Amino acid sequence: MKYRSSTGLRSYTFYSLKDLLAKASPERSGDGLAGIAAESSEERCSAQMALADVPLKDFLHEDIIPYEEDEITRLIADTHDMEAFSPVSSLTVGEFRNWILADTTTGDDLKNLSMGLTPEMVSAVSKLMRNQDLILAASKIRNVTSFRSTIGLPGRMSTRLQPNDPVDDPRGIAAEILDGLFYGCGDAVIGINPASDNYSAVVTLIHLINEFIDKFEIPTQSCVLTHVTTTIQAIEKGVPVDLIFQSIGGSEAANRSFGVDLSILREAYDAGNSLRRGTVGNNFMYFETGQGSELSGNGHHGVDQQTLEVRTYALAREFNPLLVNTVVGFIGPEYLYDGKQITRAGLEDHFCGKLMGLPMGVDVCYTNHAEADQDDMDNLLTLLGVAGCNFIMGIPGADDIMLNYQSTSFHDALYLRSVLGLKPAPEFEKWLLQMNLFDSKLRPTEKIESNRLFLSAGEI
Amino acid sequence: MNDRDDRNIIADPWGFLKEFTNGRIALGRTGSSLPTKEFLDFKLCHSKARDAVKLPLDFEDIKRRLDQDCNEYSMILKSRAQDRKEYLKRPDLGRLLSEESEEMVKGVRQKDGFDIALVVADGLSANAIDTNLVPFLRMLLPGLREKGYTMPPVFLVEQGRVAVADDVAEFVGARLAVIFVGERPGLKSPDSMGIYMTYDAKRGSLESSRNCISNIRPEGMSYTAGVSKLKFLIDKSLRLQLSGVNLKDDQENEELADPMVKKIN
Structure with a gap:
């Protein structure tokens, strides 16, 4: 379908919903690289004005990637819930923005809506929202998940402890885990990106984290972020796997570049579902996403990178994940050029993921x-804290010495919790107090030389 | 900064763990925040990495030093990326030679072609090339000349990425392309040079057809080790007429393709 918009002297034509979404997307380098971005600010704003008048219902009649070609499109269409959609079914995209932001629309309203929304609708409305809109709307929604800790409750913010080492040295990793635990980090997961995808190396690391968790009864979960097929193999061999990780994208072709498809993910889900290693819940999938991976993996179909990212969330929500992490600045300046674009993308991903029903965390990074x-x-860290982000990364000094990028640190988590009054997951908070790692004001204990965890550091 | 006792700093008593990792652990804190010294140390590392990406490489100087120190003639070329900003936003343009440079390269062609085209690109770190290229080539070139390999001048490409060597090799008619490129700087490695080698390189060559040697810098892989490895790979590639995943580096039993380095393509 064609869309037109006029700004007085000039008029603009957009040749499809896909084209309209791309032209309406706030500026970012990846859409320029793909050759699909608006050519001027006026064209971009014209597209946003045209998009504001598109009825949400139209999104159910026009696929932006053909149904026959793409299993993500099929998943989106086949799981769409018309009854959940009904409260907003008569609205245009512009009216939908007003509805979301209205005082009368509650977090429960938004949550009940989520299965009635397609990712393209969610992407569309986010393109008409300012940063403050993305923050306000996201702050209404709490998507709570649990395994050994409960993540995403109001007033709480969790961290993934990310103790990466360039050669997977167990002593280096143990030293970083301890540093993080002393700073009160790790309640979302203790998760290592392994330098090697070698099976036995991966299993060694799983055991390494589990030993910490078991010995000190830490209410958290372990994860080694290797390919899902390696984790399935580990489960089959009886390795005690907590979380199953995979990077995913918003098209079948993009997922192929990651070496996965729906059926492999379903296989992984079934394998994990039998383990029942959680104590307070059974969300055990962990997905990482990020705008631009479809273009980088030759699977973008001319769709803008933000819409593709939200399509990724449609795939993620099939699997009731414990954690979804958008690694927003890792991909590089050819997709998100600068701090402004990274900030915008981080807020978009967080809001869109929340509206899609996901427990969103953000790797605030560059x-x-x-x-x-x-x-x-x-800036982004603080904005996400206000928006109610479920979790962020905790990396020693914000410097990941394996992946060579900068993220957020254990200190950053302390800062955010301090300035916004946020607490760790309740089970983890209790553990920090019991272990005397934190005092009653939830600050790190200064004298820890006689602490059990501290004494264990001497054994590395 | 001075090392005076600062009573606002709450030291982390697990500093003994630093021997196990280069990670920034046991930094101490003031309140929730990094102590000034630690914050500035991080900032200095990031500043060096930023300068490595942003500051232009002095190509005339490299050309002069190659001539003086290595007795090697070189030609300065340009990719299709006009400047740093375009280079960063449009990786596709950094992979192609400008039309003018294409003509310059074609002008060097000879009837029987060449064995090896040596190409240099600033990539993501001018610092890496400025520091490592000339001393590395001074060690490499005598061995290549001794073997009797035919080589055109060294091609120095401004705003170039790895795949620009495919254009050069195709237009000059070289069997093997070897490109020296500044790698994406890490916080503690702003000056790391990478080498990619591609047999029968041409526009559109696949990443899987390349062999890579990474992290060449004074604190990383030494020039001696890098030269030895590269000579081994060059000889083997020209002998077997292939490169990439099918060319095993059995000189030592180690992986050549570094996934992090691939990101700079």
């Missing part, structure tokens, strides 16, 4: 060839 620095990360 690479050294992006126009960004720690000040940009401080």
